[in-house]
Amino acid sequence: MSRPGGPLTLEVTAYANGGAGIARSDGRVVFVDGALPGERVRARITDDSRSSYAKAAVEEVLTPSEHRVVPRCPAAAAGAGCCDLAFVEPAYARRLGADALADVLRRIGRFDLDELPPPDVEPLGGASTGWRIRTRLAVGRDGRAGLRGRRSAEIVTEPCVAPVAGLLEQVDGLGARPGTEIVLMAGTDGVRHAGELAAPREGDVRGRRRGDAARRRAQRSRGARSAHRELRMLVGDGSVTHRVGDRSWRIPVTGFWQAHRNAPEVYSAAVVDLLAEAGVAGTVHAWDLYGGAGVFSAALIDAGPSRGLDVASVDLVDTDPSALAAADAVFGADPVTTHRGGVAETLAGLRSPQVVVSDPPRAGAGLSVVDGVAAAGPEAVVHVGCDAASFARDLGRYAVHGYRVRGWRAFDAFPLTHHIEAVAVLTR
Numbered sequence: 001m002s003r004p005g006g007p008l009t010l011e012v013t014a015y016a017n018g019g020a021g022i023a024r025s026d027g028r029v030v031f032v033d034g035a036l037p038g039e040r041v042r043a044r045i046t047d048d049s050r051s052s053y054a055k056a057a058v059e060e061v062l063t064p065s066e067h068r069v070v071p072r073c074p075a076a077a078a079g080a081g082c083c084d085l086a087f088v089e090p091a092y093a094r095r096l097g098a099d100a101l102a103d104v105l106r107r108i109g110r111f112d113l114d115e116l117p118p119p120d121v122e123p124l125g126g127a128s129t130g131w132r133i134r135t136r137l138a139v140g141r142d143g144r145a146g147l148r149g150r151r152s153a154e155i156v157t158e159p160c161v162a163p164v165a166g167l168l169e170q171v172d173g174l175g176a177r178p179g180t181e182i183v184l185m186a187g188t189d190g191v192r193h194a195g196e197l198a199a200p201r202e203g204d205v206r207g208r209r210r211g212d213a214a215r216r217r218a219q220r221s222r223g224a225r226s227a228h229r230e231l232r233m234l235v236g237d238g239s240v241t242h243r244v245g246d247r248s249w250r251i252p253v254t255g256f257w258q259a260h261r262n263a264p265e266v267y268s269a270a271v272v273d274l275l276a277e278a279g280v281a282g283t284v285h286a287w288d289l290y291g292g293a294g295v296f297s298a299a300l301i302d303a304g305p306s307r308g309l310d311v312a313s314v315d316l317v318d319t320d321p322s323a324l325a326a327a328d329a330v331f332g333a334d335p336v337t338t339h340r341g342g343v344a345e346t347l348a349g350l351r352s353p354q355v356v357v358s359d360p361p362r363a364g365a366g367l368s369v370v371d372g373v374a375a376a377g378p379e380a381v382v383h384v385g386c387d388a389a390s391f392a393r394d395l396g397r398y399a400v401h402g403y404r405v406r407g408w409r410a411f412d413a414f415p416l417t418h419h420i421e422a423v424a425v426l427t428r
């Protein structure tokens with residue numbers, strides 16, 4: 001391979017989970033950001049630190065794919081880490097996402113996809129722009145707010161097309177101080193909330209630099225990640241209203257809520273439909289793991305009966321106290337018991353369920369949690385994942401315990417990006 005950093009001409013033959021095109025140079029795989037299968041590109045090596053593969057970024061497209069379009073997101077075009085597939089036709093991006101999911105289901109999950117065809121990636125409804133209800137912006141030394149760069153700490157002030165209309169309106173005039181972050185969330189009532197999060201303290205920054213384990217811990221809970229940082233509200237009172245079906249939640253502006261405006265409705269329906277299609281019915285005790293404020297608990301209780309599922313009780317587990325407080329406020333007399341703690345540490349103390357819904361963060365549930373769930377012997381598990389590789393790994397582990405996938409779906413939950421969301425139902 002030519003010297004690190006030197007430009008290469010590459011033929012891109014495939015697409016990798018993670019959004020890069022795949023090419024080869026001197027017998028080595030090169031993951032090329034910003035390139036599509038079938039393209040010939042000139043690329044610059046951005047990471048040459050491994051012997052088995054290198055990473056590169058497109059400098060010039062010599063032969064474009066017929067699916068390449070004029071980039072739709074000014075922020076991404078200026079280097080922000082937001083809409084990494086803004087240069088791809090959305091329908092083709094969904095096909096690439098489905099292929100990447102199939103690839104990891106085969107390689108990591110060890111699924112035989114001749115027996116069980118992989119899911120297509122379905123749109124979540126609405127346009128591929130104006131879907132994101134929450135975002136975080138960094139405030140630069142000049143007081144201007146923007147997204148972080150994809151490959152740098154640079155702050156990109158060009159607008160991103162993902163946020164819902166009005167979310168980013170006049171962000172530079174909100175009074176946030178240099179060095180802080182602005183956290184923004186819009187409710188289903190159309191009200192925007194924006195707060196200034198003080199810069200992390202020195203110790204927190206050191207903690208995050210310590211490595212992957214520290215980073216994973218820091219990522220565990222959005223609420224926990226922001227908890228030690230002073231929040232000063234700039235717009236709204238910071239308690240955001242989200243409505244799903246007949247219920248309304250109040251979620252802190254720093255808390256977790258699905259990013260796509262349609263996601264809670266669509267995923268709730270998918271969870272209940274998949275259980276019904278797998279023939280799961282009768283009176284059950286359920287676990288809602290990584291349950292947040294309880295959107296899936298509500299789906300089971302409210303929509304289950306029309307599909308023959310009578311949810312007598314739910315144990316909801318999450319680490320985020322603010323999410324659990326929101327759940328407690330919503331469920332009132334409903335038979336939902338919230339448990340604060342890590343799923344791995346909490347499972348053993350819970351009554352065995354017939355149905356489990358599990359919706360872990362990007363890193364997935366992991367082998368020991370899957371082992372713990374399987375040991376509790378539920379009749380059915382609905383597993384939700386926002387990272388294709390960890391979703392495939394977790395499902396593969398359920399298979400080791402005799403659970404079989406009875407149905408699965410995938411959603412274009414983060415349009416114009418390579419990310420997808422997948423849901424599967426498994427029974428023993």
Ligand SMILES: C[S@@+](CC[C@H](N)C(=O)[O-])C[C@H]1O[C@@H](n2cnc3c(N)ncnc32)[C@H](O)[C@@H]1O
Nearest residue numbers: 220221290291292318319320342343359360361
């Ligand atoms: C993808 S969100 C899903 C939330 C909820 N199911 C929803 O759709 O709104 C993941 C949730 O897992 C929680 N979480 C992260 N790590 C956890 C852990 N180890 N144990 C329990 N909950 C965890 C986060 O606080 C967050 O609420």
